[in-house]
Amino acid sequence: MSPPSAVSAAPRAAAGPASPRPRAGRVLGPLAVLGAAVALLAVASLFVGGGATPPGRVLDFLLDRHGARADGDLRTVVTTLRVPRTLAGLAVGAALGLAGALLQAATRNPLAETGLLGVNGGAALGVVTGLTFFGAGSGAGYLPWALGGALAASVLVLLVAGAGRTGASPLRLVLAGAAITTSASGAINLIVLGTGRTYDEYRFWVLGSLAGVTAHALLGVLPVLAVGAVLAVPAVRPLAALALGDDTARALGHRPGATRVLVAVAVTLLAAGSVALAGPLTFLGLVAGYAARRLAGPRTGGQLAAAALTGAAVLLAADLAARVVIKPYETSVALVLAVFGAPLLILLVRSRNVLLFGAPAAPDAGRGREHARPGVPRPDDSLVLRAGNRSVLVPRRGALAALGLGALAALVLAGCAVFGSTVLSPGEALRALLGDAPPGDVLMVREFGLPRIAVAMLVGGALGVAGCLTQTMARNRLASPDFLGVNEGATLAVLLTLIGGGTLGAWWAGPLGGLLAAALVLLVAGGTGTGGHRVLVTGFAVAAVLRALVELLLARKDLDFAYAMFAWSVGSLNGRDYASAGPLCAGLAVLLPLALLAGRRLALLRFGPDVAGVLGSDARRTRLLALVVAACLAGLAVGVGGPIGFVALSAPVVATWISGPARVPLVASGLAGAVFVALADTFGRVAGGESEIPVGAVAGLVAGPFLLTVLLRERRG
Incomplete structure (x- = not known):
């Protein structure tokens, strides 16, 4: 490449002052x-x-x-x-x-x-x-x-x-x-x-x-x-x-x-x-x-x-x-x-040409010298459980992290029920939770408080698992349904059903819209075999278009309806009860086994597509399965609780920090997401007083600083 460049440069240099003129003319x-x-x-x-x-x-x-x-x-x-x-x-x-x-x-x-x-x-x-x-x-x-x-x-x-x-x-x-x-x-x-x-x-x-611009303002x-x-x-x-x-x-x-x-x-x-x-x-x-x-x-x-x-x-x-x-x-x-x-x-x-300006950071950048070979798991802390001719490899650190997060989720469930009431004191709420209180207090805690907390944890668990799948699929910890356009597609689909005369029970529109958005991203990005940066930025572009459509829909409706829908479009669990938990439980019962299957196959891809193929895992099919399951999980969460940001992004990162990079931390990510959403929703109810703060607004305030922290860590790495 060098000699032709030098040869072609010589005539231009010899041309002297005459050479800039054609350029200026062009x-x-x-x-x-x-x-x-x-x-x-x-x-x-x-x-x-x-x-x-x-x-x-x-x-x-x-x-x-x-x-x-x-x-x-x-x-x-x-x-x-x-x-x-x-x-x-x-x-x-x-x-x-x-x-x-x-x-x-x-x-x-x-x-x-x-x-x-x-x-x-x-x-x-x-x-x-x-x-x-x-x-x-x-x-x-x-x-x-x-x-x-x-x-x-x-x-x-x-x-x-x-x-x-x-x-x-x-x-x-x-x-x-x-x-x-x-x-x-x-x-x-x-x-x-x-x-x-x-x-x-x-x-x-x-x-x-530009409508309404006055000469004075101009x-x-x-x-x-x-x-x-x-x-x-x-x-x-x-x-x-x-x-x-x-x-x-x-x-x-x-x-x-x-x-x-x-x-x-x-x-x-x-x-x-x-x-x-x-x-x-x-x-x-x-x-x-x-x-x-x-x-x-x-x-x-x-x-x-x-x-x-x-x-x-x-x-x-x-x-x-x-x-x-x-x-x-x-x-x-x-x-x-x-x-x-x-x-x-x-x-x-x-x-x-875009890649000439710099490449994205490696997925495991900045994690220390022991992880200098990103993408190659080191299950040296694993425990082998044998039963006859079968054996299971259980990572000690990952299992302890899942158990610890499970215990934390149980404590958060009880703590939110006790400290999340805006009417009862913590002591009264605790007695009502145990059944040793007036019937009105018991009804308030067990029939109104606990169902909402349970729905919050289910929504957070679905978002956490979805984020873990997309981040592992794209081999980029910053990839999540928030940036892939899945949440925006689900939001638009649910709003269309509401405007068409539906109710907040149209949860099924969320998974459908999420799937359509994921399919669009997959189509324009060139398939599942593309680099994570391309899928991510393509999702960002698709999300921008879908977000503009959502804003246009809200602007075309009357104020009361638009204001109520805007509160939901931020992400809100107001009014959720056990009936709302039904679709979540049914969807998770089907999707979580598929997520575990996709996570197991994604773990094989860390060895590279050739090794994964020898072990019987097709890379493209695995990524496609992961994306479909993640889109359904995120869409299901949006259909019930609105587009709650930050959770699908942060829960897998926290789960990886706790459990280590040896496995795909699906269980830990789900538990971390459940804890995040429950805490954010409880904080919004308590801090907002009579006018509660939607859980999505609380999560949005935390999302930016968290993402900036991740970027700074990768920059140092």
Whole structure:
């Protein structure tokens, strides 16, 4: 490879000053085409809308013909609605496209984007905080809160992902952003559930829309966007040098650290201003950056200009589609962008070039020298139990861990029943649990308290086992149904049955939706034999589309119904009793033996597919079985308790820490998940008082810090 590169470089060097001109010409051509496309889309945005105003009347108004400017309704449509909306589309689209290109250049990572990296999530948390507690108004009133949240999120993501010096792998950046987004979502859910008025505003704002943008709000945000764009200008040359590596950039006289700080400030201003004006819009920076690299080539300045124009064009096109797709109503701009951006994200992940920016950490990274050969079990602490010609190999550490977690689960069951009552004291609850209390107290504890705790433990057990299967299948401890789109698919399916006239008893829709989502992820990821990072990021893209559909469904319903469904969509066990435990017990009775079978076969895959094949285990069939069982388990849990996050991610990690990596810790994972959900639900009931905190909101607050801890441990390893 080296000699051809040297030979091809010589003529270019000998060409002297004449060689940059064709390159500049190749950049200016695409930029001119993009500029023309933006102009045409801006004109179309003025002439097309969801109402009944014909384009000819708009043209008459603009040309001042036939007395059109005397028409007050027409003046309102053009000057108050469409002109500010079009200008906002141009500004926000260019800002997010430029922000995405800046992030991708600074981190040398094609997956970097403000929505995927948690910057939008941090800005959204800031806006919700200002809206709820400080009475912040729309547009410019959201700006300082969006700035603070975006700044905190961007700095934290870059620090955790390790992008400070050498760049970070695509997987690490996406997961760090997902951790920030998860924590921000948990905090937002906790805040929004406190007041129906906040939720009524939030459910429309979170969709992302240019509708209703006023000239006053636009003028208040434009200076911030302009400053962010201006800060990008001095970063062009340092970013071009940074593309060659940090050492080369330093040799050329640049400071990579200072360059990334400058980029972080510019991206924060651009993202915060965009979120304040149009809400959280995901994938736009990703699409713009990808198109810019294809159109402008390696020239950094051309990439930034092309990204800004592409962002403006894509957002205007998405806004036009949102107006006319279900005319006279409007759909979500965020949904249109997700439907368009998710396939692009999958295309990037399937590309071999993405792997050049860094590979995901090994599944057993950072576990110590004794596990320096990840994937090879060492059952040297096992006990052999013999009965005639048959023998069973029982790992001592794993068995002790399962027994200990089982005892802990029993203690948690009793403790939640005693300390989880908001009416009875612990002493009264204990006597009621033992049957030595008035009938009313016994009824409250045994017929209302214990069933809910039992359902919580069953839901947590199902999620823990599902997470263990997916993490082992993908050979990545960070893979779970939360990130594979299974939970979102189950949530959407259950909501569709509710909207169609069903009740909360439509638990069967959860496993069905989870299976369909898993099948979609499997299809677009290229099968079960692909790398764990590809399945994971593909699931993240699918989950983004499904989540946008859920938010759109909630926004289309009346406030009371939407608020109740939003509380469930966060994850809630309110009102669960023994009847709810019936489907769980029946499903677990069928799925747990299949999970144990899949876990036994997955353990053989640690020796490699060739050895597993010799031992009679087909790798693809084993992974397929594990994914199907995990999707059914997670969907069943969602159908009964809602999409409770964090549990399927954390329970297997904790179980592995306790029981060791010699076996697939299915039993320990299920017990750990049961303990987590029971404790989270009890804490939400006690801490929330009369208005309880849903278990999913409690879990969401813990999920982000836990995922960040895992990432930091792998970074040190």
